[in-house]
Amino acid sequence: MNKLDNLEFIKKLDCSNMLKFILDLPEQCRDAYAIGNSSNINNPAIKIENIVFAGVGGSAIGPDLVKVYLGDELKIPVSICRNYTLPDFVDERTILFCSSYSGNTEETLSCFKQGLKRNAFIITMGSGGRLKELSSKNSNTHISIPLGYPPRAAIGYMSITVLGVLAKLGLIKDKENDVKELFSILTDVRDKEIGFSVSLEKNISKQIAVKLYKRYPIIYGTADTTEAVSNRWREQIAENGKALSSSNTLPEMNHNEIVGWKFPEKFLKDFKAIILCDKDDHERIKERVRITSEIIKKSGAEVMVLKKDNGGRLARIYSLLYIGDFVSFYLAILNNIDPTPVKTIDYLKKELGKI
Numbered sequence: 001m002n003k004l005d006n007l008e009f010i011k012k013l014d015c016s017n018m019l020k021f022i023l024d025l026p027e028q029c030r031d032a033y034a035i036g037n038s039s040n041i042n043n044p045a046i047k048i049e050n051i052v053f054a055g056v057g058g059s060a061i062g063p064d065l066v067k068v069y070l071g072d073e074l075k076i077p078v079s080i081c082r083n084y085t086l087p088d089f090v091d092e093r094t095i096l097f098c099s100s101y102s103g104n105t106e107e108t109l110s111c112f113k114q115g116l117k118r119n120a121f122i123i124t125m126g127s128g129g130r131l132k133e134l135s136s137k138n139s140n141t142h143i144s145i146p147l148g149y150p151p152r153a154a155i156g157y158m159s160i161t162v163l164g165v166l167a168k169l170g171l172i173k174d175k176e177n178d179v180k181e182l183f184s185i186l187t188d189v190r191d192k193e194i195g196f197s198v199s200l201e202k203n204i205s206k207q208i209a210v211k212l213y214k215r216y217p218i219i220y221g222t223a224d225t226t227e228a229v230s231n232r233w234r235e236q237i238a239e240n241g242k243a244l245s246s247s248n249t250l251p252e253m254n255h256n257e258i259v260g261w262k263f264p265e266k267f268l269k270d271f272k273a274i275i276l277c278d279k280d281d282h283e284r285i286k287e288r289v290r291i292t293s294e295i296i297k298k299s300g301a302e303v304m305v306l307k308k309d310n311g312g313r314l315a316r317i318y319s320l321l322y323i324g325d326f327v328s329f330y331l332a333i334l335n336n337i338d339p340t341p342v343k344t345i346d347y348l349k350k351e352l353g354k355i
Contacts, residue, residue: 004206004330005199013333016340018240019196021153022325026186028156029318033179035157036164041141043169044121048095051171052120053162054081054111055099058152059126061235062159063097064228065321069163069314071224073172084110086118095169096120099158101151103129106352123165125158150340152239155232155321178314185315186322189308194326205323208274208304209330212237217245217272219324220253220292222285225278229317233274233324240339241331250275250288258292261299269300276320277307 003009010019051074053063060082067078079087084107090096096115100108103126112131115122116138124135125143135142143165145157160179166172192198194205217237221230227249234247248257261268273296275289293303308319332339 002200003333004203004209007196010196010333013336013338014329014340015338016150018150018153018329018332018339021149022329023190023195025156025318025322025325026183026190028154029160029186030179030183032157032160033164033175035143035145036161036166037168037176039141039143039165039168041123041165041168044095046093048076048121048171049093050077050079050089051095051097052079052081052086052090053097053099054086054108054115055097055158056082056105056107057235058150058155059099059101059105059108059158061228061232062155063099063162064231065155065159065317066162066166068224068226068228069317070166070172074166076171081111083107086111086114090115090118090120092119092121094118094120096122097162098122098124098131098135100126100129100131101145101149101154101158103127103131103133105131109134125161127154150342152236155325175314178312181311182315182318185311186318189319189322194323205326206330208323208327209334211302211304212241212243212272212327212331213334215270215272216267217243217274219245219247220250220273220275221247222250222275222277222281222289223252224282225280225313226276226317226320229276229320229324232321233276233327236325236328237331239342240325240328242335242337242339243331250285250292254288254292258295261296261301265300271299271301273301273303275303275305277305278313278316278320279307279309280313 063080098108098112122140124131127145127147132142163175167174200206219230219233221227230247234245237243237245277289296303308316329339
């Protein structure tokens with residue numbers, strides 16, 4: 001039996017049970033919308049002109065997904081701040097979401113404090129920590145996310161919860177039906193296509209992980225549909241698989257990076273390109289995907305084009321995300337390493353704490 005179908009082997013490596021967290025994503029998304037929609041929050045007193053999400057890592061990719069999903073519906077600008085400093089335009093007409101699963105992310109705490117000074121309409125979200133304390137102290141709305149998850153594994157809570165909040169504020173239409181569809185389709189994808197119980201010969205995530213083992217993956221998304229998902233793949237391959245990869249977006253990469261698929265020649269054959277597509281992609285982008293695939297193949301690298309057509313945009317986006325989450329887990333198993341610990345990040349935070 002191969003490693004990826006061997007539950008006993010996986011249990012020995014997966015000491016913190018990352019597999020369970022990933023398996024539970026459909027249920028997490030279902031519960032998250034209810035958390036956001038039932039939050040104790042009142043509408044801002046003045047007209048809102050923009051939304052800013054402050055967060056990093058696993059707490060920032062959620063807003064990225066929300067921004068893409070709501071691109072055709074939200075009528076006000078949305079920005080993601082992955083830094084210590086808020087954009088200068090943030091003021092009392094800004095909804096500022098400060099998201100930190102742990103509640104102790106220093107960049108997010110810095111943005112929260114700046115938001116207070118600028119009288120922004122602040123909503124905090126996380127499992128506790130300093131962010132929750134400061135939010136309560138300053139009479140801001142805090143949305144509590146269940147404890148016990150590695151931050152990256154709480155992606156459903158840190159994204160779908162936002163949809164519930166925005167719907168409650170009247171900024172978007174109710175998304176309950178979309179979330180129900182999401183739950184149904186993700187469950188189906190998990191149980192029939194990518195979950196552990198699906199054997200290697202029928203499991204697309206296991207098959208991709210085998211192809212990526214000891215290879216360098218480059219993941220491309222498409223603008224306004226799968227761009228956030230390609231970043232999620234890169235982040236998960238790094239944190240779970242403990243492996244390097246890169247990500248970029250079409251059509252942007254067609255104006256620069258595509259030229260780089262020439263050197264160093266001896267390494268290109270070990271590269272694996274994954275292009276994540278959606279049926280809502282612009283017609284010209286669809287052509288670009290076809291031509292780009294041909295160009296990359298000429299370098300000797302393998303190209304995999306992935307697309308999920310079942311369901312609405314929310315379900316399609318998260319289906320591609322879910323494939324990538326399982327790929328990163330299976331890659332960790334192939335690398336003979338526990339997917340959960342992120343010792344390098346822990347060391348970095350410890351060293352920063354000394355300064």
